[in-house]
Amino acid sequence: MTNTPAIELTGATKRFRTPSGALHTAVRDLDLTVAQGEFVAVVGPTGCGKSTTLTLVSGLEEPTEGEVRVYGEPVRGIDPQVGFVFQQDAVFPWRTVLSNVMAGPRFRGVPAVEAKERARDWLGRVGLAAFEDRYPHQLSGGMRKRVALAQTFVNDPAILLMDEPFSALDVQTRALMSDQLLELWAGTGSSENAASVVFVTHDLDEAIALADRVVVMTAGPATVKEVFTVDLPRPRTVEAVRLEPRFVELYREIWASLGEEVRITRERGVGRAA
Amino acid sequence: MPLETASGTASAVAGRPAAATTRTEARERAARNRRLGVYGARIGVLLAFLGLWELCARTNVIDPFNFSQPSRIWDQIWQWVSHGTAQGSLGEQIGYTLYEALTGWVLGVIGGVLLGIALGRIRFLADVFGPYIKVLNAIPRIVLAPIFLIWFGLGPASKVASAVVLVFFPVFFNAFQGAREVDRNLVANARVLGADNRKVTLQVVIPAATTWIFTSLHVSFGFALIGAIVGEYIGATKGLGLMVAAAQGTFNAAGVYAAMTILAVVALVTEGLLTYAEKKLFRWKPADAGDGR
Numbered sequence: 045m046t047n048t049p050a051i052e053l054t055g056a057t058k059r060f061r062t063p064s065g066a067l068h069t070a071v072r073d074l075d076l077t078v079a080q081g082e083f084v085a086v087v088g089p090t091g092c093g094k095s096t097t098l099t100l101v102s103g104l105e106e107p108t109e110g111e112v113r114v115y116g117e118p119v120r121g122i123d124p125q126v127g128f129v130f131q132q133d134a135v136f137p138w139r140t141v142l143s144n145v146m147a148g149p150r151f152r153g154v155p156a157v158e159a160k161e162r163a164r165d166w167l168g169r170v171g172l173a174a175f176e177d178r179y180p181h182q183l184s185g186g187m188r189k190r191v192a193l194a195q196t197f198v199n200d201p202a203i204l205l206m207d208e209p210f211s212a213l214d215v216q217t218r219a220l221m222s223d224q225l226l227e228l229w230a231g232t233g234s235s236e237n238a239a240s241v242v243f244v245t246h247d248l249d250e251a252i253a254l255a256d257r258v259v260v261m262t263a264g265p266a267t268v269k270e271v272f273t274v275d276l277p278r279p280r281t282v283e284a285v286r287l288e289p290r291f292v293e294l295y296r297e298i299w300a301s302l303g304e305e306v307r308i309t310r311e312r313g314v315g316r317a318a
Numbered sequence: 319m320p321l322e323t324a325s326g327t328a329s330a331v332a333g334r335p336a337a338a339t340t341r342t343e344a345r346e347r348a349a350r351n352r353r354l355g356v357y358g359a360r361i362g363v364l365l366a367f368l369g370l371w372e373l374c375a376r377t378n379v380i381d382p383f384n385f386s387q388p389s390r391i392w393d394q395i396w397q398w399v400s401h402g403t404a405q406g407s408l409g410e411q412i413g414y415t416l417y418e419a420l421t422g423w424v425l426g427v428i429g430g431v432l433l434g435i436a437l438g439r440i441r442f443l444a445d446v447f448g449p450y451i452k453v454l455n456a457i458p459r460i461v462l463a464p465i466f467l468i469w470f471g472l473g474p475a476s477k478v479a480s481a482v483v484l485v486f487f488p489v490f491f492n493a494f495q496g497a498r499e500v501d502r503n504l505v506a507n508a509r510v511l512g513a514d515n516r517k518v519t520l521q522v523v524i525p526a527a528t529t530w531i532f533t534s535l536h537v538s539f540g541f542a543l544i545g546a547i548v549g550e551y552i553g554a555t556k557g558l559g560l561m562v563a564a565a566q567g568t569f570n571a572a573g574v575y576a577a578m579t580i581l582a583v584v585a586l587v588t589e590g591l592l593t594y595a596e597k598k599l600f601r602w603k604p605a606d607a608g609d610g611r
Contacts (some may be wrong), residue, residue, distance in 0.1 A: 122510055128510040135507075148511035179601070180602075181602070
């Protein structure tokens, strides 16, 4: 049972119909396996279809071709084991911080008292216990992101999908949030088995600092170009791990692969603009 | 020596807040003066307008029989207040009109919100009913008032009906638009967190659409009053609209203006109540966004 991969995409392809009626292929023939408890970072040029990959795994979208499996079962609709942290603010602006974190358990039919207890626990862990009565617009961007993390973690997801969650934050806040994410992640699951994470980012530093494996995507339509194993010891802190020689070595290796795709994307952009 | 330093620092520290307080006070005084200035200017504009009108009427620059004059309008209002109108006491007339407008408004809002959200959420319904609603909206609905008079008689029911058709459409279109334009991230987030379709509608779509709906509530209460007044004007036994019709029938221009003045006051008071309710309901919004209307 433990050998079943948490996430398995085989030959997944996703095409959209654009408003002008043309077919747009976002993801093509994608194969990707994520083991249980593994932290995988996905990097690729902007707009290549990384986010689409996540929506396929979450069940928000269905693949046009190919198959997506979660714990060996084909994905049909939204899987309750999945948690999703979005790139943009997706906390509910009309709910207080506490009510936002309670939303998940309440949607799933947990009694209010228990939901409140669990929400308070997670608010404590992200350091927002004193802000439970505030509304999201009264918080800073970093605090709102922490609310979003608590909101997702409170559901105890076995699979955690993160779509450039920290891209809107400033550099210092981002480093702090990365550390906090690693801490929270270590504390998930039933002790022996942490959640499996797919973390989409365009920041290679962030990817190497966080992940067990880094997947490099091609310029759109996205497919896997190369996979790198990050053999840096855990527990890590983002600021410290960046200074290790092995980190720099990995960075150089992966950038050689990623940089090429970034260049292709940019040249296409120039071609389109001309 | 150390004592001296300590006392020196203390006085320096004490000096700073004192200066700050005076500056805050000065700023507050300036703000207060500005506010008073605005109120003063407003009253000045009103007095100038009324004074000019009165003056023109008294010197026969304008015909006081057709255009009336503020003093006569005031006499008319005072007469209605103290001796009642030909149709009964003034309070009763205001009460009738308000009752018709409010009932029509509530029914129209409920219908508009329910249908707007339903059509905004369910694509099939929107596709089926969309064209019909567009056609109905294109009709100048105020002409339905005589038909309602035939259907429902001289009583309040016909006025409520005209108010409902006037209120329904703006509320419907706003609720529909609001339900359609909910942030897709919020819906996706709610669904991943475990909300089913019903919970998405009740706990995401409706709260998100309330901003849109409230915008239409302000406009639509005015429409409800128009519906009630026009209905009464065409045919009724009680109400402010009837008073306008009666005054017009006796060439009493002052009576028409007096009824209009009373209506304006009623509309302003209800508008104020609505704004108050909105402020209570939208505590979750940043304050400046609310003022930017």
